Amino acid sequence: RRSWAEPYKIKVVEPLRTTTREERDRAIAEAGWNTFLLHSRDVYIDLLTDSGTSAMSDRQWAGMMLGDEAYAGSVNFYRLEETVQKYYGYKHLVPTHQGRGAENLLSQAAITPGDHVPGNMYFTTTRFHQEKAGATFHDVIIDEAHDTASLHPFKGNIDLDKLQALIDEVGADKIPYVCMAATVNMAGGQPISMENARAVRELTDRHGIKVYLDATRAVENAYFIIEREAGYADKPLAEVLAEFCSYSDGATMSGKKDHLVNIGGWFATNDDELFEEVRNLVVVYEGLHTYGGMAGRDMEAMAIGVEESLDMPYMRSRIGQIQYLGELLERWDIPFVKPVGGHAIFLDARAFYPHLDQEQFPAQTLAANLYADSGIRSMERGIVSAGRDPETGEHRHPKLELTRLTIPRRVYTQAHLDLVAESVKACFDAHDSATGLRLVYEPKYLRFFQARFEPL
Ligand code: F0G
Numbered sequence: 172r173r174s175w176a177e178p179y180k181i182k183v184v185e186p187l188r189t190t191t192r193e194e195r196d197r198a199i200a201e202a203g204w205n206t207f208l209l210h211s212r213d214v215y216i217d218l219l220t221d222s223g224t225s226a227m228s229d230r231q232w233a234g235m236m237l238g239d240e241a242y243a244g245s246v247n248f249y250r251l252e253e254t255v256q257k258y259y260g261y262k263h264l265v266p267t268h269q270g271r272g273a274e275n276l277l278s279q280a281a282i283t284p285g286d287h288v289p290g291n292m293y294f295t296t297t298r299f300h301q302e303k304a305g306a307t308f309h310d311v312i313i314d315e316a317h318d319t320a321s322l323h324p325f326k327g328n329i330d331l332d333k334l335q336a337l338i339d340e341v342g343a344d345k346i347p348y349v350c351m352a353a354t355v356n357m358a359g360g361q362p363i364s365m366e367n368a369r370a371v372r373e374l375t376d377r378h379g380i381k382v383y384l385d386a387t388r389a390v391e392n393a394y395f396i397i398e399r400e401a402g403y404a405d406k407p408l409a410e411v412l413a414e415f416c417s418y419s420d421g422a423t424m425s426g427k428k429d430h431l432v433n434i435g436g437w438f439a440t441n442d443d444e445l446f447e448e449v450r451n452l453v454v455v456y457e458g459l460h461t462y463g464g465m466a467g468r469d470m471e472a473m474a475i476g477v478e479e480s481l482d483m484p485y486m487r488s489r490i491g492q493i494q495y496l497g498e499l500l501e502r503w504d505i506p507f508v509k510p511v512g513g514h515a516i517f518l519d520a521r522a523f524y525p526h527l528d529q530e531q532f533p534a535q536t537l538a539a540n541l542y543a544d545s546g547i548r549s550m551e552r553g554i555v556s557a558g559r560d561p562e563t564g565e566h567r568h569p570k571l572e573l574t575r576l577t578i579p580r581r582v583y584t585q586a587h588l589d590l591v592a593e594s595v596k597a598c599f600d601a602h603d604s605a606t607g608l609r610l611v612y613e614p615k616y617l618r619f620f621q622a623r624f625e626p627l
């Protein structure tokens with residue numbers, strides 16, 4: 172019996188629009204072969220991201236009516252604060268408009284130019300804010316994370332030897348915090364084990380270094396701990412999440428993922444002094460400290476989403492959808508990152524197009540070809556996303572050259588996933604005809620969002 176059938180039924184529907192091959196060829200050309208620049212009305216199944224694309228529940232929509240749109244001291248802020256304190260366990264909360272707002276505040280408040288920030292692989296906006304604040308980022312994830320075929324169950328783990336080596340090299344006083352991401356997005360949605368989080372805490376405690384969690388998909392991480400780590404099989408998600416967060420001093424959060432809302436985020440910390448600083452900074456960049464760029468109704472929906480995300484049948488079906496798509500692709504020997512991660516299937520574009528050089532943008536090419544084939548929108552997570560080294564100005568060459576099929580929460584059905592698999596197969600069968608792309612326009616910051624390409 173399927174253990175992961177959706178624990179909800181559909182109450183409101185949104186029609187999908189189909190297009191012809193000619194229309195799609197025109198649309199992708201107009202978008203400069205960058206799926207970020209497509210108009211969403213030209214997209215059939217949108218797997219660009221799981222960020223802000225969730226379907227809210229009837230309860231969340233009801234919560235929207237309870238929005239207290241006061242400039243200061245909104246009821247919904249206190250409800251959100253209480254909810255985050257209860258489930259994530261941190262002492263202080265600062266709301267932000269989304270995750271990168273929180274990253275900006277933490278980076279500005281905690282980093283001094285010349286500092287070093289270790290992290291388990293990078294995330295685009297997170298590293299950007301760290302570098303902008305004057306820090307150098309160091310990837311301390313285990314080597315297995317860079318290997319698409321490694322079946323390590325916790326490929327998000329921090330390599331303690333790499334972390335210790337960095338501390339020995341630059342000194343603990345130059346490391347304001349370790350940036351620890353739960354289910355590492357760029358590695359393929361790969362989790363960290365509880366054992367690893369605990370060990371990172373012990374190591375950093377010995378050197379007086381803080382740990383800040385990127386809690387964006389921490390509930391999904393908790394699910395993998397329950398599924399894969401000894402001693403957690405019978406524990407509720409909330410308990411595992413609370414223990415996991417207890418090994419950090421605070422967190423940045425993009426509520427657009429785990430919290431099942433379309434916008435919002437927060438920063439949280441146990442550190443009274445840092446809280447004072449961030450609560451002061453938030454009024455400059457986001458809004459007053461009791462709304463941080465969110466409407467009251469958005470904070471209410473988010474507080475409800477926190478509780479819904481901790482429901483085990485929901486989470487089992489969420490991860491189950493991605494595993495189902497993985498099983499379909501596996502049957503056809505399509506190369507993708509294994510084990511299947513928490514929010515997406517990451518196609519291995521190097522293995523898809525072995526004849527293309529990384530500087531011919533294989534993952535970008537695959538995203539464009541998949542769109543042209545069926546109107547399915549995916550995202551590049553390879554050399555374009557990695558950007559340029561701020562010192563040398565050269566392309567960074569990440570080992571992983573991936574095209575991400577990201578599954579929004581509670582949005583698509585199994586039949587949609589069947590269709591996705593069929594289109595990926597069609598592109599795989601036609602892989603010989605892929606010619607690669609050339610970069611023709613490159614913005615200065617986070618180039619993948621707005622870059623333009625032309626076929627070679
Ligand atoms: N951290 C992680 C791990 C993320 O995946 C994201 C966003 C952020 C921080 C930034 O949060 O978008 O709310 O400002 N990831 C989206 C994605 C954009 O498509 O993976 P944000």
